[in-house]
Amino acid sequence: MSATMRERFYATAADLVESDERIAMVFADIGVGRLGNAERTHADRVINVGIREQLMIGVASGLALTGFRPIVHSFAPFAVERPFEMLKLDLGHVDVGAIVVSVGASYDTAVYGRTHEAPEDVSLLSALPGWRIYVPGHPAEAELLLRAAARTDERVYLRLSEQSNRLARPITPGRLYIERRGTEATVIAAGPLLDATLEATADMDVTVLYMTTPRPFDADTLHASLAGDLVVLVEPYLAGTSSAEVAAALADIPHRIATIGVPNVEHRKYGTWQDHNAAHGLDARGIRTRILRALSRGA
């Protein structure tokens, strides 16, 4: 099987195009040629509009209005930020579904700088009603979530990243997965930050919940599995993106929230995603430091 989430996505999308005549793929140049024979065999519904991301979303809306299940794809800044009003209106207000699949995550291509970084993507889509947001942490989970999305008519955002956990978990779309139970705190690790979070908390008595569906947030599982009064959110996008969801889920329980994620500043560094994770405290060492600090404040 494909080694990366992105490769797994292309293979799965090709299979979906071949096996389900409702599926239509809309590219804006990024990814063209990666679906192999499916692109040639089903050229009528594997469409490349060129570097026209606003049109990519509009076309997806029109395809949905004629009975198709469109999948659109690009780097996160061009799939979410540039055509944001099209996502809001052509899909949301028109009220049709599509699957938006991004690559690049917060800073996978940091060597290009800020233009190709999108740590705000989940926050932006969270501001629109009716979106289901998936953040897989492993290629197998990316495939599972894509196939789940293809079976619905919902508006779905699937956020792929280069960073990946070593092992896939038996996740259920829409639900938090209980990775480990403890008593002193609850740590929610999103997508590809699970491994680093587990390493950071290896000797801590904390519950670790694994989140691959930030929206809609699984309030029931958090409420039922809460340990201690501290909830630590570890997210690979803007820090605190899910704070309001946690607060709403625990409105009837006194609690504290600590947020670990990408700071909301104007990024001007290049390098690799590993460099940025280290700089923002999103490697195991940084996560551990922040969790210990949060725990000590409650003591």
Add this chain to the structure above:
Amino acid sequence: MTATIPRLGYADLGSLMDLQLGDEKHTRSATSTLDVIWVLYDRILHVSPDRVDDPDRDRFLLSKGHGPMAYYAVLAAKGFIDVDALRTFGRYDSVLGHHPDRNLVAGIEISSGSLGHGLGIAVGMALGLRARHSPARVFCLVGDAELDEGSNHEAIAFAGRAGLDSLVCVAVDNQSSSHGWPGGLAARFALEGWSSTTVDGRDHDLLERAFNAEHRGRPLAIVAVVESKG
């Protein structure tokens, strides 16, 4: 037009528009589209109130959702909406807002009002209908000022390359674009591979002839010129 039982005629549209109060700012914008929309629903579109869910119906997209009073008047005249609903125009619980919403009125194909969205959706519809081998056509109305929005030019360029001959864009030109279109709007479309023509946007027979013009293998653009917005 097939299968529709006309209730009211063109002469009634003025009074139907007069029932819709509260958006006088866009009255001229609404009036500019009146004849084009009437000709489409009276002579061109294969759609009727009893087949709004027919997958092979023709689609009309009012991309320029501003000033939909003419659109609503035609829909009322053709039986898609109740005449009485026109009196509720713009009220909190009305189905007829100052910008149309497809989720509130059967027969309205898209929710519009923000400029520069309809043509991209129309391109997607035309692609979808082509993939389904449907005979249906897609008609999208834009304004000459709306074409200032760059998103339209993504759609215009791609539709020409894709040879979407089930797609018709009618640009109502009341010369309201702030910087105009040197060489004319029709030339802009033709440059991108569209069949394009310019007609009097008040002449019903000329409009009908333009809509029925042969444009095999290419999308069709009709620039319907009306009096200047001033």
